[in-house]
Amino acid sequence: MFKTTALVLAAIAAASLHQPAAAQTAAAPAVRPAMAACPAILKQNFKRLQDEAPQDLCQYAGKVVLVVNTASYCGFTKQYEGLEKLYAKYGGRGLVVLGFPSNDFGKQEPGNAKEIADFCFNTYGVKFPMFAKSAVTGPEANPLHASLTKATGQAPKWNFTKYLIGRDGKVLEYFPSKVTPEDPALVGKIEAAL
CATH class of the missing domain: 1.20.5 (Single alpha-helices involved in coiled-coils or other helix-helix interfaces)
Structure with missing residues (x-):
């Protein structure tokens, strides 16, 4: 046996x-x-904020993407908290928040990469992907923001402007800075896209 x-x-x-x-x-x-099936808008590479390692945005193909230009010293900076909550709540269903620090508006992002990364994590517990500081408007705008501006006809007017991209890579919506991460209009669009 x-x-x-x-x-x-x-x-x-x-x-x-x-x-x-x-x-x-x-x-x-x-x-x-x-x-x-990486959509054209995501066929781009950016350096990761924390260590400047190159990141291919195609890794987010098939996800709902919320692109946000950020700044550490802005009246809207507290939106980091809400953005992190969105990422935590909906990440498992396919949402990714991508943060792009920029010093374009009011010189409110003067720090270097380490200072920005430390501030985001230590102050707001940011875990969503953050990329190296870049311009988001005008002739020096990074290629993603240039594409988003072209697709929507709306360039960022201030820090914490948001663009929502669907799973298929189509730009779904532009949200100005005053639209918070908790705003029902933004949350509703995210839930519909998921």
Whole structure:
């Protein structure tokens, strides 16, 4: 009986060893189309704020993306808290918030990358992706914001302007700075896109 039990356990162990490979093979095709289907607006690279490692925005293909230009010393800076709450609440359903620090408005983002990253994390617990400081308006605007401005006809007018991009890469909405992350109009659009 001991020998039979050992044989049964060995057969179960062998079967379980083969199952993850089969599951991986079945799951692999689902990953490839998402990478191949990267929309034009996300076919861009930016340096990560914390360490300047290059980041391909195609990693967010298939997600609902909320793009926000940020600043550390602005009357709207407290929106970091609400943005982080949105990211925490809806991230599991496919929302990603992308923060782009900019010194374009009122010189309210004077710090270097380390100062900005430390401020965001230590003051507001920001965990959503943040990118290196860049211009978001005018001829020096980073390529993502230039594309968003073209798609909506609305350039950022101040810090914490928001753009919502759907899972298919289409720009869904422009929200001015005064629209907070808790605003029902913004939350409703996010929920509809998810």
